[in-house]
Amino acid sequence: MIKFFLMVNKQGQTRLSKYYEHVEINKRTVLETEVIKSCLSRSSEQCSFIEYKDFKLIYRQYAALFIVVGVNDTENEMAVYEFIHNFVEVLDEYFSRVIMFNLDKVHIILDEMLLNGCIVETNRARILAPLLILDKMSES
């Protein structure tokens, strides 16, 4: 089960965070800083899986953005790795420009793909369908 999903930039600032298991708010910042530190300190030749306390961290870097997913032991790491890429492709298709100004839309997309830590939909068209309807509704 996926425990949390983070998007962080290279300076260590959190751009998006979603927790599927409750973590106290002050512990969250600590967790995020530690996680980011361990990911940033890896070079590109090292593997993308890190062990951190009880979780496994799987991360991928896209230009200046890191996407880090924390899972528990039962998950197949490579499937999650693939999932991250899937997510980024969906974001790419929808957002032509910089993502961060439309944080709520990113949340919507993430909610379409992950529900309570489990993958629910991976097909790009189906994920974006409700969003496109929403856009049309708000335009009209």
Added chain:
Amino acid sequence: MRSGDVLARMVVPSLKLQDLIEEIRGAKTQAQEREVIQKECAQIRASFRDGDPLQRHRQLAKLLYVHMLGYPAHFGQMECLKLIASPRFTDKRVGYLGAMLLLDERHDAHLLITNSIKNDLSQGIQPVQGLALCTLSTMGSAEMCRDLATEVEKLLLQPSPYVRKKAVLTAVHMIRKDPELSSVFLPPCAKLLHERHHGILLGTTTLITELCERNPAALRHFRKVVPQLVQILRTLVTTGYSTEHSICGVSDPFLQVQILRLLRILGRNHEESSEAMNDLLAQVATNTDTSRNAGNAVLLETVLTIMDIHSAAGLRVLAVNILGRFLLNNDKNIRYVALTSLLRLVQSDHNAVQRHRSTVVECLQETDASLSRRALELSLALVNSSNVRAMMQELQAFLESCPPDLRADCASGILLAAERFAPSKRWHIDTILHVLTTAGTHVRDDAVANLTQLIGEAQELHAYSVRRLYSALAEDISQQPLAQVAAWCIGEYGDLLLEGNCEEIEPFRVEEEEVLALLEKLLQSHLSLPATRGYAITALMKLSTRLRGDNNRIRQVVSIYGSCVDIELQQRAVEYNVLFQKYDHMRAAILEKMPLVDRSDSQVVEERKENKAGAQLLEAAAPVPTEPQAAKLLDLLDLLDDTPGHAQHLPPLAPSPGEALVHLLDLPCVPPPPAPIPSLRVFERDGVQLDLSFVRPLETPGLLLVTATTTNSSKEDATHFICQAAVPKSFQMQLQAPSGDTIPAQGGLPVTQLFRILNPNKATLRLKLRLTYNHFGQPVQEIFEVDNLPVETWQ
């Protein structure tokens, strides 16, 4: 409040979310950022109180952003509720998101949204239902789930796939929160498997997996659907390119992985289901395209499934070979998962994994920390009696160059493996010596005890050991375990050191003065721990009987230390002084060579063959109260020789300074025994029972000794019994070898195994056990966590 004020406040334009984000990012310092945010929060609060309801969702969106950065946002909770209740979709959207982020079961407010969710779920507008389900599945508490279970069940059968896929996963969450709801969600599953929509299938497989993991009855029920799952997977694998779902040529890898995982759970320990899957697994394993990551993910899951179920032997070999191929891949990720999987397999398919030993050992050289750690664990697991010399060489080379956090594990792993597979005593001693010189500070406390025990046992190697240790100590006195062992050996076998003959290594002359000088240096050095100094002074004392020269130098040292600040040293020195003066005639008898300590039994007191002279000494010795009990003799001997005692003092050495002193002073009254901790029956299956009993020795606060006793009251023996245990990372655990691996039937001799668990931080103890054995012709594997551990085990 005057309306003028209200208007004045509202005139200040509120920032849009985008602008707020820009402003926050523009802040150069933490303080500036905080200022911006505080200003904005004040505005948001004001607007919540009396602002325009139409703008409320924007305000909440900003608040959520601020919350994500770590600032408190609890005042937004009631706003979430209001927004959820509003009829507009944009309001609901932000409201539900807020509920997910801000509310959770610990706040009482969360129950208030139950009603809104219920209304939204029955409304029939799909996006709204989707939102409600999403929020429910993230933060629904057990009561909410119970209230809303029927609604969700209805949604499972609706025609629209958009809602159904979400409803299924919400059901998963509900079952996690309240397992009794499984009965509600079990019946629809079989029907849902007939759907073609991948989202629903994915969700259903997850749901079935969750049901089976929680409930063995459900597991048996779902074995019926194995053929159907096999069919679905087969279709996925054999159909070619489908635009909807393929990723790099593999159709819907996520669904494939999920189905494989479910098959694994269903096929475990079940012959029939496993057979149904065999062909399919072989097909998936051979047909999947491995040039891209997606294919590898599927392949990995297939391998794991093959290893867990009753697969044909050929299939298992195929699986291990796939892992071997992964190991040679250039991609680090793949190598990492290969190492992890091989580690899981090494217990059950040892020989197959052995074939890849050389590749694993190469992985030790990796610069990547995750990889080298895995490689280390796997290498240690692969050591067996035939490859031990080669492996040890590699591992020792690794120890010299490895990063510091791995050193402790590597050192203890090497020592453990050496203990189990040492081809000869001399090799064993050499290995331990090497580890102590390279990584002495990282070695566990009882390594010293083990080494002294080992040397004591190997009579023919006394001369050799003492020479090696002397040279090592002469080079470097800073490694404490090494110093302690060396000091002990020099004290015991000093006469052999001075003799000068030893075939095994080049002879070198050692003068008495040199030996004494070295021990004195050790005694005086700032680097030595108190325990080490204790060893050194005792060794000096013993040498007074072994050396041929006169003892002036030794006497001098001993009398100087009679006024040492360290109480332990002072005590010893004073007593040795007394030995020199009043009891000189008994000195030789007391300082005789140590008898061999019997390692296995804790009741060593009776088995120790004390010197008669020693016993008489106690009777005659005036300053020591005359208690002719073997225990007191033991204490006195402890004072003189730091033996690796296994009697009442466990663990033997490092924290000993105050102890011996306490015992000597405490002689008349024995400390009350600790209240016994109740033992626990943790496992029972078909007549095989496992009980745990606990002892907390008083002298060592953090230590817990657990004895696992396995009995078998059934009619057939349980063979190849292996019990492994895991504890959280802050604990250290040592498993000793079990008394056997077959539990004879009908109440025969039980198999016992001792675990030593060190808990320095008094953290909560959690214990997970894994048992594998063969019973009634079937292999059994059980993994479970021991709950109901009595509190006295870790407090």
